[in-house]
Amino acid sequence: METSETTLDAPRRLRESAGSVRVSKHRGHHLQTVRTLIAGDLFSLLIAVSFSLVIVQRPDLHDFLLWLPVPLLLTGGTFIFYHLYERDRQQIAVSTLDEWRDFLNALSVVCLIQIVAVQAYPGFGHVITPRTGTIAVFWATALVLLPATRAIIRHRVYPVIHAEQRTLIVGAGRVGQRLALKINKHTEYNTRLVGFVDDTPHDLDPRLGNMPVLGGEDDLVDVIRDYGVSRVILAFSRRSAEELLEVVRDAGLRDVHLSIVPRYFEIIASSVQIVDVEGIPVIEVPAARLSRMARVSKRTFDLVLTSVGLILLLPMFIVIPICIKLDSRGPVFFKQRRMGRGREPFDIFKFRTMRVGAEEQRSDLIEHNESSGPLFKIRDDPRVTSVGKLLRTLSLDELPQLLNVLRGEMSLVGPRPFVVHEDDLISGWARRRLDLTPGITGLWQVLGRNDIEFEEMVRLDYLYVNSWSLWWDVKLLLRTAPVVFLRRGY
Numbered sequence: 001m002e003t004s005e006t007t008l009d010a011p012r013r014l015r016e017s018a019g020s021v022r023v024s025k026h027r028g029h030h031l032q033t034v035r036t037l038i039a040g041d042l043f044s045l046l047i048a049v050s051f052s053l054v055i056v057q058r059p060d061l062h063d064f065l066l067w068l069p070v071p072l073l074l075t076g077g078t079f080i081f082y083h084l085y086e087r088d089r090q091q092i093a094v095s096t097l098d099e100w101r102d103f104l105n106a107l108s109v110v111c112l113i114q115i116v117a118v119q120a121y122p123g124f125g126h127v128i129t130p131r132t133g134t135i136a137v138f139w140a141t142a143l144v145l146l147p148a149t150r151a152i153i154r155h156r157v158y159p160v161i162h163a164e165q166r167t168l169i170v171g172a173g174r175v176g177q178r179l180a181l182k183i184n185k186h187t188e189y190n191t192r193l194v195g196f197v198d199d200t201p202h203d204l205d206p207r208l209g210n211m212p213v214l215g216g217e218d219d220l221v222d223v224i225r226d227y228g229v230s231r232v233i234l235a236f237s238r239r240s241a242e243e244l245l246e247v248v249r250d251a252g253l254r255d256v257h258l259s260i261v262p263r264y265f266e267i268i269a270s271s272v273q274i275v276d277v278e279g280i281p282v283i284e285v286p287a288a289r290l291s292r293m294a295r296v297s298k299r300t301f302d303l304v305l306t307s308v309g310l311i312l313l314l315p316m317f318i319v320i321p322i323c324i325k326l327d328s329r330g331p332v333f334f335k336q337r338r339m340g341r342g343r344e345p346f347d348i349f350k351f352r353t354m355r356v357g358a359e360e361q362r363s364d365l366i367e368h369n370e371s372s373g374p375l376f377k378i379r380d381d382p383r384v385t386s387v388g389k390l391l392r393t394l395s396l397d398e399l400p401q402l403l404n405v406l407r408g409e410m411s412l413v414g415p416r417p418f419v420v421h422e423d424d425l426i427s428g429w430a431r432r433r434l435d436l437t438p439g440i441t442g443l444w445q446v447l448g449r450n451d452i453e454f455e456e457m458v459r460l461d462y463l464y465v466n467s468w469s470l471w472w473d474v475k476l477l478l479r480t481a482p483v484v485f486l487r488r489g490y
Contacts (some may be wrong), residue, residue, distance in 0.1 A: 032162060033088050040153045041079065044145035045072055052137035057130070067130055071138060074113060078106040088154075092167075092231065092259060093189055096151040097475045103146055111139045155188045164192035167231040168223060170244060172196035172213055175261060176235035177205050184208075194227045198237075220247060224256060231257045290436070290468060297470055302412050305477075306405045313399060320351055320396060327387040330356040333400060339423035341437045346409040348417060349400035353388025354381075395484045401440045413473040414439025415461035426458055433461035436468065441480040 049068055057063075079085060082102045087094045114135050130138075167183070169176045180193055195212040197220055204211065214223045217237060224232065234244060248256060290298065310317075321332040334352040337345050365378060384392065391397040404410035410417065417438035418426070426433070443460040464472075 033158075034085050036153060036157065036161070037085055037088060037150065038076075040149045040157075041075070041146060042072065044149045045075055045142060048138050048142040048145055051141050052134045053130075055137055056134040070114065071110060074110045075106070075142075078110050082106045090257065092183070092191060092233075093186065094154065095475075096147050096154065097478060099150070100147055101471065103143060107139050107142050107146075111135045154190075158190045159187055162190055164190055165231055166194050166227060166229050167191050167233060168194055168214070168220075168227070168229045169196050169233045169235050170198070170217060170220065171235040171237045172198035172201040172204065173236055174202070176233075177202070177208065179233065179235050179261065180208055180211065181205065191231070194229060195223075197223055217244070220244065224248070229256065231259060233259045233261065235261045294468070294470075298411065298468075298473065299408075301470060301473065302405050305412060306402050310402055310406075313402075316396065316399060320391065320399070323387045324352055324385075328355055328385045337420050338417040338438070339420050339434065340409055340417065341434060343434055345420055346404070346417075348410070349403055351388075351391055351397040351400060353385060353391050353397045354383045355385060358383040398440055405440065409437070411437040411439045412441065413464075413476045414442055415464060416442060416444050416457060422454075433458065433465050436465045441476060443476065446476055446479045446483055 046068075049071055050064070053064055053067070082105065084099060084102055084106065087099070114130065115132055118130065118132065118135075169180055176196060176198070180196075183189060183191055183193060193211060195214040197215050197217055198213055199216045199218075201213045204213075214227070220232075223229065232244075232248065237244060248258065324332050331352055334350045334354075335347045336350070338348045340346045365381070365383075388397070401410055405412060414436050415433040415438050423434075443464050444457045447460065
């Protein structure tokens, strides 16, 4: 396929916007990122120290100033040890939730050191001796404030005070374009895609707008220099990653970060382990099944949270049925046959959001379907009632699925439970998604909701099954709330 001359011609305004930006300036950008994180951490720690002292000990200003440097210095050193200032300058996407375990470990070490010191040297000379209760309150407060502050910095501060990280994708094929679309959806990445380089580029997805192909792979070094590129992503180039890495390094572009989309990315999860066999990296893909202990842990987690949730949401189970009845005739609940774990069908429960007889009208609306594959979705479905539209927007129609969780047919987090005739179209390795109990939410909900195509939804389900952990369930539950309330992918 021949690529048009206008596609390979980089827009002049893009080249001019790079201006005098050069790779030598990237190091200053990285230092600015680290300084911003340090400033946010110091602010959080200052609040945590002040709050813990005031709540437990009520000291005077002199005591406060004497103890303040202790947790600040210990925390800073421990954070450096846990590489909590490295990810933002090294990685494209940094999730604050992914850092939470490191925060937990680092702050626990900091507080343990102080408790041991207090017990061993009660006086600290003339320095105030913090009580154990003071240290405990500091630990709990900092564990909340530090991640919250970093999340605000990454989502709100970075896009305002930092120049966008100019990024180039090598490979304009299906993988490269899909990656570009995903990066463009996340402003918190603070990344600007300048374009692609590809020897034989494909037709670009219209959703990419005017993103250009800036040349072939032989032009890689010139494009990096001309457009002030600070990150290069290798997305299935025709050349080996080793060859392109050598070209970039030999050109003296030491401050350019390189990211590689691995082969078999569709079936390899981000949590796989990489072991070294005398210099050869080997990816360990875990078995797509849970041990007995893991199944017990997941089921216990589901039962505890579901029981508490049903108690707290009891008023909703009273108000919503009344609203449904007042809005339209018909039953309160809607049941549908779905495919469960081990290919065992079950009836999923939802609050009814459509008029009675909606299923019979589906064939009349099939030409308006906005989803790919066997899924049927219409953004403004005429069959949805007024109350039903509100319930769907806030995902309140799915609350009765908590009853499915209690019955063991569903989990809080897991693969999406497809309708039986949709599930019949899934084949091959993707059928391993049925090795886990389907969930109310999951990767498909958090990463795109209705915006995700059928094939990618199936792949995400497989990745979840292939690398399950209880911590991942916690993260997905925490990330579901903002997705729902901000109506992402609705």
